[in-house]
Amino acid sequence: MKVFVPPIKSQGIKTKLVNWISSNVGNIQYDRWVEPFMGTGVVAFNVRPKNDLLCDSNPHLITFYKALQSKEITSGLVKNYLTKEGEKLLKSNGDYYYEVRNRFNSEGNPLDFLFLSRSCFNGMMRFNRKGGFNVPFCKKPNRFAQALITKITNQVENISQIIEFGNYIFKNQDYKKTLKEINPNDFVYSDPPYIGRHVDYFDSWSEEEEIVLNKGLISSNAKFILSTWLSNKYRTNDYVFSIWKECFVSTKEHFYHVGGKETNRNAVYEALLSNIKLKDSISNFEMKSRIELNESQLTTTEKKHEVPLQLAMALEEEQKYLNKSNT
Numbered sequence: 001m002k003v004f005v006p007p008i009k010s011q012g013i014k015t016k017l018v019n020w021i022s023s024n025v026g027n028i029q030y031d032r033w034v035e036p037f038m039g040t041g042v043v044a045f046n047v048r049p050k051n052d053l054l055c056d057s058n059p060h061l062i063t064f065y066k067a068l069q070s071k072e073i074t075s076g077l078v079k080n081y082l083t084k085e086g087e088k089l090l091k092s093n094g095d096y097y098y099e100v101r102n103r104f105n106s107e108g109n110p111l112d113f114l115f116l117s118r119s120c121f122n123g124m125m126r127f128n129r130k131g132g133f134n135v136p137f138c139k140k141p142n143r144f145a146q147a148l149i150t151k152i153t154n155q156v157e158n159i160s161q162i163i164e165f166g167n168y169i170f171k172n173q174d175y176k177k178t179l180k181e182i183n184p185n186d187f188v189y190s191d192p193p194y195i196g197r198h199v200d201y202f203d204s205w206s207e208e209e210e211i212v213l214n215k216g217l218i219s220s221n222a223k224f225i226l227s228t229w230l231s232n233k234y235r236t237n238d239y240v241f242s243i244w245k246e247c248f249v250s251t252k253e254h255f256y257h258v259g260g261k262e263t264n265r266n267a268v269y270e271a272l273l274s275n276i277k278l279k280d281s282i283s284n285f286e287m288k289s290r291i292e293l294n295e296s297q298l299t300t301t302e303k304k305h306e307v308p309l310q311l312a313m314a315l316e317e318e319q320k321y322l323n324k325s326n327t
């Protein structure tokens, strides 16, 4: 299935999981799709349920999508804006990026948010303690060349149309508030930040929050899927077998290369946890025993070779930690 990629980028974007999730929810009946952690919204925009409640604690994401919905931002406007601002970026040899960043941090214009998301280092989304966007420039003054502007303009157009033909409600709120709004006939896709990693102003997560999320999802009586990781060479995500012990587990395997060397190829398992049996899921108990017996943790056949950025960053941190503890 062709995946429609949103114009906003983030390290947590689940573009590579969209088809996996879609294929698991295709036959399920529900009234409304709810995401307490919508991020870029790529999952909902591709599953395309009729009714959606998409929420996030990051106000800039919600402002951006609300502006698409109200047509305050259109593809035509984005094209003109990026052409004009892209020229200034090129003329300044890249310095203009920091002017836009300062302007965004004082005014919060959604077009500036798009500009930063598409010209910052690695398409990352990070905010400092005061809530200011703090990712540096990608160091390509010619970043907004015609081909990229066309690509972004098309992305804006596609997502605007998806929003126009659905019944989307976007809310800037904490997941605890969203949990209270879930009905038993909703389907919830939950993609919280990884516990204890990438702490940033709108995006930090603790064990206590994972427990609150678990309790809220279970007591809502709605069907849900939660995205997380299961294991890598060094560690297993034990929360899968404690906090989420009542869930079925479905996994996908990714490979990453340590230090870019083909010979140091390690596997990492990404997981979908659910309170319903997914197409290829196994019970939590069975997964636990597979791990204990050193058997395959893979429940799907498809293998991907590119690790999503969020996972790659987590693995990099892991590696740094291990290197430190070995010296």
Ligand SMILES: C[S@@+](CC[C@H](N)C(=O)[O-])C[C@H]1O[C@@H](n2cnc3c(N)ncnc32)[C@H](O)[C@@H]1O
Pocket (backbone or CB within 6 Å): 010, 012, 013, 014, 015, 036, 037, 038, 039, 040, 041, 042, 043, 055, 056, 057, 058, 173, 174, 175, 176, 191, 192, 193, 194, 202, 203, 204
């Ligand atoms: C892993 S990302 C979600 C990525 C999304 N599924 C996508 O594909 O783009 C986690 C999101 O949770 C949001 N978030 C973090 N803490 C939150 C909280 N307490 N309440 C609501 N959203 C939160 C972050 O702003 C971030 O957008």
